[in-house]
Amino acid sequence: MSHSWKAELPEELQEKVAKVDKMIAPRLAEIDEQVLYNQQRVLNLFRKHHVGEEDLVPSTGYGYDDIGRDKLEAIYADYFKVDDALVRPQFASGTHAISTALFSMLRPGDTLYYLTGTPYDTIQEVIGLAGDKPGNMSEYGIKFKTTELLDNGEVDYQHAENDLADPSIKVVAIQRSLGYAVRASFTVAKIRKMISFVKRVRPDVNIFIDNCYGEFSETEEPTFFGADLMAGSLYKNAGAGLVKSGAYLVGRKDLIEGAGSRLTVPGAGKGEGATWGYLRDMYQGFFMAAHTTGEAQKGMVYAAALCAEMGMDVAPKWDEPRTDIVQTVNFGEPDPMVKFCAAIQHFSPMNSFVDPIPYHQDGYEDEVVMASGSFVEGSTIELSSDGPLRPPYRLYIQGGLSYAHAKIAITQAVNETFYQNK
Incomplete structure (x- = not known):
């Protein structure tokens, strides 16, 4: 019996994940250094006050x-x-x-x-x-x-x-x-x-x-x-x-x-x-913000790299500078965008049994599809994804309290969107 989290993934996807892991390792190490610097500043202020x-x-x-x-x-x-x-x-x-x-x-x-x-x-x-x-x-x-x-x-x-x-x-x-x-x-x-x-x-x-x-x-x-x-x-x-x-x-x-x-x-x-x-x-x-933000950024670096491996247009790219916790992926058409968003919901800790349905939300002009299986309603430091159903059908993925969760959910979203119906 395999104890690997990716054992049931298609072999091709397992290979892509392995490639991405190796490719982004130096970038993740840079984020760790950023976290240490910011964490030290916060800790010093808690001590000072x-x-x-x-x-x-x-x-x-x-x-x-x-x-x-x-x-x-x-x-x-x-x-x-x-x-x-x-x-x-x-x-x-x-x-x-x-x-x-x-x-x-x-x-x-x-x-x-x-x-x-x-x-x-x-x-x-x-x-x-x-x-x-x-x-x-x-x-x-x-x-x-x-x-x-x-x-x-x-x-x-x-x-x-x-x-x-x-x-x-x-x-x-x-x-x-x-x-x-x-x-x-x-x-x-x-x-x-x-x-x-x-x-x-x-x-x-x-x-x-x-x-x-x-x-x-x-x-x-x-x-x-x-x-x-x-x-x-x-x-x-x-x-x-x-x-x-x-x-x-x-x-x-x-x-x-x-x-x-x-x-x-x-x-x-x-x-x-x-x-x-x-x-x-x-x-x-x-106190936890520096660490949690770093975890979210790592997850978005992984999302950028894996989605790019699938041939999708992403911004920012995995090796580009990051100034927030948001990753965008262009799907070009609505169906795969909604399907990917639904998979994020399915691999969330809360309301994983729910299917996101595009709808008109107060404050937004177009129909919006949203996935947010978060402990705090509307929290976007927790892993979520959303986007308006208008060209170029761009999904905005953000957050992730842990890199592990973001990595699993993003990988499974790629699996559900691009492999399950093959």
């Missing part, structure tokens, strides 16, 4: 004088090298944190400008570019402008410099990850160049970063280079699969105070907001 059992005791009611919450926010501020932070379970999602940040910085008549092209679907609803739900920015007289990216996926700096001459622009937003766009995610080095450009052309505006999927994916973060405010989700990297609710904002003290007033009420601001039973998970999640 004297984290103890008393910091894990949650508050109730108004949440005044929540010592553990305040210390956790000080650790976030230190890690991201900024003045202050807002790390709260009251944020329903990363999109909620982004919306809170943008509304707190913009007033009627102001313009929000996206340097990185039109943002993804849920942010379009916040702005008022899509959907018909009340409360979007356009209802408040907040305008929107963007410079679309060049054909190669890079920022059109020449065009952007002309657009930034508009004095009504008060916030310049940069989206790190690709969303549902057909482009590469932006590395911190590229974001550093964007920040430098904006500060030269419009030093008076606030620079906002959508950092979702990006934390701990490199050894530097956008706030190291002068971003004024940045948002991310605790369902993604920074929560390590442990946090049940919440998101974060980090940045300049006055902007964090403004966002706190927007999240709660003016006057109380970030002084209010009970942490109930969340603090232990939020501390442990942040």
Whole structure:
């Protein structure tokens, strides 16, 4: 009896897996070094701030004088090298944190400008570019402008410099990850160049970063280079699969105070907001984030290499730089895309018996197919895959709490999609 996890795979697929394992080994070792560096920084901050059992005791009611919450926010501020932070379970999602940040910085008549092209679907609803739900920015007289990216996926700096001459622009937003766009995610080095450009052309505006999927994916973060405010989700990297609710904002003290007033009420601001039973998970999640993000990145390197071996178009390629936990695979047609997505669901720890069915989800323009057999609903640091059913039928795979799980699920997805009906 064989005890190999791949014993029942077709022989051809076993050979491809063996080839991929050997090929990507040096890249996985590089990720291990990145994890060690980031883990050391986090550990040093836990030691510096004297984290103890008393910091894990949650508050109730108004949440005044929540010592553990305040210390956790000080650790976030230190890690991201900024003045202050807002790390709260009251944020329903990363999109909620982004919306809170943008509304707190913009007033009627102001313009929000996206340097990185039109943002993804849920942010379009916040702005008022899509959907018909009340409360979007356009209802408040907040305008929107963007410079679309060049054909190669890079920022059109020449065009952007002309657009930034508009004095009504008060916030310049940069989206790190690709969303549902057909482009590469932006590395911190590229974001550093964007920040430098904006500060030269419009030093008076606030620079906002959508950092979702990006934390701990490199050894530097956008706030190291002068971003004024940045948002991310605790369902993604920074929560390590442990946090049940919440998101974060980090940045300049006055902007964090403004966002706190927007999240709660003016006057109380970030002084209010009970942490109930969340603090232990939020501390442990942040401590585990460097490791968990590394595991997810390893899984996506494997996915890129194996899918490329199957002849599929992937981005990024296995040996290219990674700045988030997202891997895209182009299927060219809907049927194999849905089938692959279904296999990810079938090899998940939760709801493995469910078949994903494309449907219209709130916040998205096209039918979307999603697989997410996660312990935390909607968690994308846990292995999941999704994508809109529109050409080029591109599936967005992300996360994986362990490399082992990602490797098994991706391999079985390839098996179910390309071998079982042969």
